[in-house]
Amino acid sequence: GQQVMQIPQYQHVQEGEDFTTYCNSSTTLSNIQWYKQRPGGHPVFLIQLVKSGEVKKQKRLTFQFGEAKKNSSLHITATQTTDVGTYFCADGAGSYQLTFGKGTKLSVIP
Amino acid sequence: DGGITQSPKYLFRKEGQNVTLSCEQNLNHDAMYWYRQDPGQGLRLIYYSQIVNDFQKGDIAEGYSVSREKKESFPLTVTSAQKNPTAFYLCASTARGTYNEQFFGPGTRLTVL
Numbered sequence A: 001g002q003q004v005m006q007i008p009q010y011q012h013v014q015e016g017e018d019f020t021t022y023c024n025s026s027t028t029l030s031n032i033q034w035y036k037q038r039p040g041g042h043p044v045f046l047i048q049l050v051k052s053g054e055v056k057k058q059k060r061l062t063f064q065f066g067e068a069k070k071n072s073s074l075h076i077t078a079t080q081t082t083d084v085g086t087y088f089c090a091d092g093a094g095s096y097q098l099t100f101g102k103g104t105k106l107s108v109i110p
Numbered sequence B: 001d002g003g004i005t006q007s008p009k010y011l012f013r014k015e016g017q018n019v020t021l022s023c024e025q026n027l028n029h030d031a032m033y034w035y036r037q038d039p040g041q042g043l044r045l046i047y048y049s050q051i052v053n054d055f056q057k058g059d060i061a062e063g064y065s066v067s068r069e070k071k072e073s074f075p076l077t078v079t080s081a082q083k084n085p086t087a088f089y090l091c092a093s094t095a096r097g098t099y100n101e102q103f104f105g106p107g108t109r110l111t112v113l
Helices: none
Strands: A005-007 A010-014 A019-024 A032-037 A043-049 A055-058 A061-065 A071-076 A085-091 A104-109 B004-007 B010-013 B019-025 B031-037 B043-051 B054-057 B064-066 B076-078 B087-094 B108-112
Touching: A010 A019, A019 A085, A019 A104, A032 A071, A043 A055, A043 A061, A071 A085, B004 B087, B010 B019, B019 B031, B019 B087, B019 B108, B043 B064, B076 B087
Parallel strands: A010 A104, B010 B108
Antiparallel strands: A005 A019, A019 A071, A032 A043, A032 A085, A055 A061, A061 A071, A085 A104, B004 B019, B019 B076, B031 B043, B031 B087, B043 B054, B064 B076, B087 B108
């Protein structure tokens, strides 16, 4: 199936610094979903992007969908310790199915 | 409270034994999924079911089996044929229709000794 590549695999930031994770595909994505998994927890849905060039914001989180619908990004402004976890993007190309990226694990140093 | 339950949270089995992981949802969702998560590997789809009495293999179905006799329940059996069964198993569900978010259960961490 279609693969989504997510980078970086790990990111360590000082509290207050910004953080960005990227999701890339060689083919056009129909839609992108983003999930967050806290350490020891389960993935929780954050947002879905459907339209080319779409930008959505949730407080300090900004999600973008590329113009060509082949990439997406999640940017966190001024990270806090509560942002710690692994962030996954997922391609919803298949009906009912999601193809997940391998995730970016974010560590925040207080 | 609506949600997905998985039990137990931790499970230990001896090598060569089959083990069944439970997944129950009261969200009235049509589709249910089983994922396996290993460190650094993200989520890999084992099986999914779009409707009662029907299910399809995912990317890593070998050594696993499922059933979907009721809309609320989607148990996963890890058989002795699964070569490396120790992992974190996540169950999820979603409502009918495209572009719908998946709701995940708390997961079962299986350790085969």
